[in-house]
Amino acid sequence: MSEFKVIWDEALISLFNDHAQDGSEMGYLMWADKLRFVNADAATITVAVASAFMRDQVIRKNIDKEIQNRITELVGQSYTIQFSIQDIHSLEGTAFPTGSVHAASPQPAAAKPVVSQPVASQPAAPQVQNFSVPSPTPSAPAAASPDLKCPGILPRYTFDNFIVGEENNYAYNAALAISKNPGKYNNPLLIYGGVGLGKTHLMCAIGNYLFHENPKRKVVYVTSEEFLNGFVESMGQKNGPQEFRNKYRKVDALLIDDVQFFQKKEQLQNELFSTFEALYKEEKQMVFTCDRPPAEMKDLDERVRSRLGRGLIVDIQLPSYETRCAIIRQKLKEQNKSLSPEVIDYISKNVTTNIRDLESSISRLISYSEIVNKEITLQLAQEKLKDILNPLTVGNVSIDIIIKVVANEYGLTPADLKKKNATKQVAFARQMAIYIARELTELSTTELGVEFNRDHSTIAHSLDKVENMLKTDEKLVEKKQLLIRSIRDYKNQI
Ligand code: ADP
Ligand code: MG
Numbered sequence: 001m002s003e004f005k006v007i008w009d010e011a012l013i014s015l016f017n018d019h020a021q022d023g024s025e026m027g028y029l030m031w032a033d034k035l036r037f038v039n040a041d042a043a044t045i046t047v048a049v050a051s052a053f054m055r056d057q058v059i060r061k062n063i064d065k066e067i068q069n070r071i072t073e074l075v076g077q078s079y080t081i082q083f084s085i086q087d088i089h090s091l092e093g094t095a096f097p098t099g100s101v102h103a104a105s106p107q108p109a110a111a112k113p114v115v116s117q118p119v120a121s122q123p124a125a126p127q128v129q130n131f132s133v134p135s136p137t138p139s140a141p142a143a144a145s146p147d148l149k150c151p152g153i154l155p156r157y158t159f160d161n162f163i164v165g166e167e168n169n170y171a172y173n174a175a176l177a178i179s180k181n182p183g184k185y186n187n188p189l190l191i192y193g194g195v196g197l198g199k200t201h202l203m204c205a206i207g208n209y210l211f212h213e214n215p216k217r218k219v220v221y222v223t224s225e226e227f228l229n230g231f232v233e234s235m236g237q238k239n240g241p242q243e244f245r246n247k248y249r250k251v252d253a254l255l256i257d258d259v260q261f262f263q264k265k266e267q268l269q270n271e272l273f274s275t276f277e278a279l280y281k282e283e284k285q286m287v288f289t290c291d292r293p294p295a296e297m298k299d300l301d302e303r304v305r306s307r308l309g310r311g312l313i314v315d316i317q318l319p320s321y322e323t324r325c326a327i328i329r330q331k332l333k334e335q336n337k338s339l340s341p342e343v344i345d346y347i348s349k350n351v352t353t354n355i356r357d358l359e360s361s362i363s364r365l366i367s368y369s370e371i372v373n374k375e376i377t378l379q380l381a382q383e384k385l386k387d388i389l390n391p392l393t394v395g396n397v398s399i400d401i402i403i404k405v406v407a408n409e410y411g412l413t414p415a416d417l418k419k420k421n422a423t424k425q426v427a428f429a430r431q432m433a434i435y436i437a438r439e440l441t442e443l444s445t446t447e448l449g450v451e452f453n454r455d456h457s458t459i460a461h462s463l464d465k466v467e468n469m470l471k472t473d474e475k476l477v478e479k480k481q482l483l484i485r486s487i488r489d490y491k492n493q494i
Contacts (some may be wrong), residue, residue: 002025004040011070030159030176031063036088045071045079048086053148053212055083055162150211153221153255163330165323168198171314175202175287178312179209182253182285185313188276192290193316194482195489196354200317201287203255206287210253217252224261228268244271247361249278253285259308260291263299276307286311296411318478319355324348325356337366343381351390352478353485361385397440397487399451405487418453434459435466436483 012032019025032491035058036048045068049055058064064081072078144493149155164172171191178189189206191199207219222230230247234240248254254275262269279286294309319327325348332338341349343365351361368384369376376384403414410429416422417430434448443451445459452459469476 004045005037007071007074008037008040008067009047011067011074013064014074015070027061027159027164027173027176028063028066030056030180031061032067033180034058034088035063035067040079040082043079045081046083046084048088050085050088052085055085057158060160088300119253133490148212148215149220150221153207153211153219155203155208155457157201158208159205161330162198162201162205163323163324163327163333165320167223167317167319167323168202168210170196171202174221174312175206177286178285178287179206179213182210183283187280187283188286188288188308188311190288190290190294190308190311190313191316192293192313194291194318194354195486196356197316197318198355199316200257202286203257203289206285207253207255210285218250219253219255220248220251221255221257221305223257224259227256227272228261228265231268231271245275248275251279251284254286255287256278257289258291259288260297262304263297269301269304273304273307274302276304280307280310291409298411318352318475318482319358324351324358327355328362331359331362335366337362339365339376339381340378342378343376345457346378346381347385350385353481357388357485361388364388399437399441399443401490402437402440402487403433403451405490406436406483409483409486420453431462431466432480432483434462436480436487438463440484440487 008172016025016029019028031054034049034054038046038048040046047064064083068079068081099233104254126419159172159176162168171193172187174186175191178186183217191202193199204221207221210217211219227248230244234244237243239266256272261273262272276286288308290308293306293313293315294300297305299307300308325344328339328344328347339362347358347361347365351357364384365376365381368380374380403417406429407414407417410425410432412426412429416426417433419426422430430452437443437448437451438445446456446457448454449456454462466476470480
């Protein structure tokens with residue numbers, strides 16, 4: 001092997017340590033580890049990579065440029081990196097010098113202060129400990145053609161185009177770690193968070209990654225609803241149940257989206273339980289997403305709930321202003337479009353509910369500007385996004401829906417919100433419901449009093465209290481918008 005390999009290793013390790021300073025070392029390692037040094041001549045370094053897909057990810061992440069520049073710094077001479085697509089398994093001896101990295105670096109990702117408040121019932125610490133830079137397990141990736149697609153998973157969901165902010169950093173790093181080392185640790189991974197925050201994206205990014213690393217892997221993605229439909233259908237057919245079992249138990253990775261849907265469906269939970277046990281025993285990676293932490297899924301069998309939470313639980317919070325700006329910029333870049341900085345700022349400041357809303361705001365503005373062939377000014381943006389920002393100004397909404405959605409969001413029932421005696425938490429949920437009801441309906445404070453079993457002055461007090469809190473609590477403003485959005489979604493579904 002060329003002596004240049006020593007320089008190559010030094011460059012990789014020093015870059016890893018640099019990345020560790022700002023907590024981005026997991027992302028770096030993930031892609032740098034896809035490269036295998038082959039040889040170098042006076043001006044070119046040849047590196048092997050398993051597939052065109054992996055090569056493109058490395059290039060898009062700028063990993064090759066970083067290494068190139070670091071080597072230039074180290075040897076005082078410039079080099080370019082050239083890729084050779086081949087089965088890197090045979091070059092395993094040239095893998096990332098991970099041993100030295102582990103010794104030289106502090107505990108990565110897991111130690112970062114990015115995890116949001118753990119849910120009280122969730123034992124965060126032990127999970128965090130398992131979650132570290134994975135040791136290199138040489139899987140045997142067969143070279144994947146760039147057009148090869150993982151069946152059943154949208155190819156656009158990748159790690160590469162997932163913007164990482166404080167709110168999703170932990171989930172992102174966990175997903176990367178699992179992709180790197182599926183099945184053994186942190187099984188299952190459960191990603192939870194509100195609607196439109198990137199759960200499906202991250203889950204599918206794991207699936208795409210696993211498949212592209214080794215297309216022989218059987219990676220199955222399914223929504224909970226599809227799982228249910230398949231289960232019901234299978235029961236009516238002769239070999240149906242066995243085929244259903246084979247479909248989900250003979251896999252290398254199983255990704256089930258939106259498992260809150262399993263609540264109140266006992267037979268389906270039994271099936272999930274057995275599938276879980278079979279895959280867990282075989283050390284096959286499972287990933288679940290959910291709109292709430294397992295502890296809050298009241299209508300789930302205890303056995304299933306405990307299995308869901310057995311591995312690593314990570315959450316995704318609402319995106320911050322900075323993340324929103326970065327996402328807008330990226331979405332524009334992907335479509336080769338642009339918006340002025342003040343319009344981007346306006347969208348980021350006002351569309352705070354979730355990323356799906358950000359995406360639809362951008363598409364709306366872009367298609368409008370294309371149709372009328374006009375540039376989007378701030379005023380036009382305000383005009384065009386009116387109904388995304390105030391979804392319920394058009395059409396009324398019933399008080400029952402408001403109570404139901406707000407109660408549900410706080411893990412309560414509508415009856416809880418109307419109860420005479422209430423804990424602090426229930427009282428607060430009720431105050432939010434009252435405030436939102438006042439915004440979204442024509443009901444007077446007296447009428448609201450009837451709905452919530454309270455007198456007029458209690459209603460007035462609730463309105464004042466929430467109003468004052470909203471002035472200073474940005475998170476609460478976001479929560480309110482999220483609730484309004486959920487109410488609209490609920491209304492649109494019925
Ligand atoms: P969820 O499953 O949580 O409801 P999705 O994964 O469907 O949300 O995300 C909604 C949309 O927002 C998708 O188009 C997804 O690609 C995009 N998205 C979510 N999070 C991010 C992110 N961090 N960076 C870029 N796009 C994102
Ligand atoms: Mg989803």
